[in-house]
Amino acid sequence: GAAPLLERAFEMSQERFGDHGTQTAVAAAALGRLRFAQGRVDEAEALFDTVYRDRLRSLGADHPDSAEVELDLATLFLDQGSTETARLLVSKALPTLKRSLGPASWRVAEAEGLLGVVLLREQRIEQAEPCLRDSLERLEGSLGPRSPFTRQARRRLAEIADRPSPIKTGHGPRRPPGGRN
Secondary structure, eight states: OHHHHHHHHHHHHHHHHOTTOHHHHHHHHHHHHHHHHTTOHHHHHHHHHHHHHHHHHHTOTTSHHHHHHHHHHHHHHHHTTOHHHHHHHHHHHHHHHHHHHOTTOHHHHHHHHHHHHHHHHTTOHHHHHHHHHHHHHHHHHHHOTTSHHHHHHHHHHHHHHHSOOOOOOSOSOOOOTTSOO
């Protein structure tokens, strides 16, 4: 599988470029995503945290590579139920990505979709829906309908439709006595 290859790439990057090299950070972030997908959250968080500190030190907080790691961390925290931390990280990353990549970038659309998921988990559906809808539209336009990112955005938006609608009380038509219309 991919795990031994990523582990070896990470080790080789450390040997050749040192612990704080750009290539090492790329390999560490990829390995962190794999660890996260494997459910090895503590290892993933440690890798993301190391990469993030290195990115901040070498590139600064306003660099898109730093913002990318913020999104990785946001995804991790969201998965652990820390929606406030996830929202703060996505909200911090979005302006950097918009400024550096442009508002039409598919990566910005993906980040806005992640913000929509955070808002959805916080039960802020009225705010989540436009984020998710705009994200889907832009991803379809830039990457096409078959892209994995577009398909994920479509599933995210479907989460809203799958939620039970709120109970309405005291408004709307009433049934006449006997229950007949």
